[in-house]
Amino acid sequence: MIKIAIVEDNNTLRSSLESLFNRTEGMRCVASLNNLLNVVSEVGTALPDIILMDIGLPNISGIEGVRTVKTHFPTIQVLMFTVFDDDENIFDAIRAGASGYILKKTPPDEIVQAVQDLYHGGAPMTASIARRVLQSFQGAPATLVEDYRLTARESEILYSLVDGLSYKKIADKYCVSISTIRTHICNIYNKLHVNSKAEAVARVLGQKR
Known part of the structure; x- marks a missing residue:
């Protein structure tokens, strides 16, 4: 419930x-x-x-x-x-x-x-809100890789989180298990020094504005 x-x-x-x-x-x-x-x-x-x-x-x-x-x-x-x-x-x-x-x-x-x-x-x-966020987000992965040493896959998964996909949908998108996605997301949070999806997106937006 x-x-x-x-x-x-x-x-x-x-x-x-x-x-x-x-x-x-x-x-x-x-x-x-x-x-x-x-x-x-x-x-x-x-x-x-x-x-x-x-x-x-x-x-x-x-x-x-x-x-x-x-x-x-x-x-x-x-x-x-x-x-x-x-x-x-x-x-x-x-x-x-x-x-x-x-x-x-x-x-x-x-x-x-x-x-x-x-x-x-x-x-x-x-959809229109996601588009605005993504437009602000574009170009950030390169900065994130440099500053926080995210892997290419971790950057892709972070994009997917911003796009509103659930863990299951991300797992389906990359043909891996949900547990694998959870592991990637845990690594992303650790590297960005955040504890949630919202904080991760805010960290990215903070670099872009």
Whole structure:
């Protein structure tokens, strides 16, 4: 069962998302918030696996909310769910610790798929968002190889993580086992001195901007 918390100030949309997750097999909405004022206590009580979080929230922005969540609950994954598709918000959210970024115009079935992909090790992004990230990412592998001594395969796998692929899809792509991919990813994290997909992408973006 994938436990999901929603942080969204639009009451109608938040209610629709609750209904979507609760009627989807294998998912359950365990918390529904319209702001981040009590996010630490609410999340601490509900202990979701994934938080679907808006950026344009009252009082405290979703980007600051990601930082707060990751500081107190580093294993909880945050999926940004927003109308903002500009570089500043995208990269700030990823640097803050978000593991995925989808737009509010995303169809319901794709929202469900994004949550499932994130839960299973992917980094889901709306196609236009992924394109922006990849454009910023282009040219980075050479720098990473030089600075962090990543192998060619490790750079390819890092590209695949940025592209939102799950461990299984990466394993299928390179015709190896999931355990082999996990070993490569562990090596990537060690070389980049990071602990998560989001931190790895943020490290790359930090070099590009």
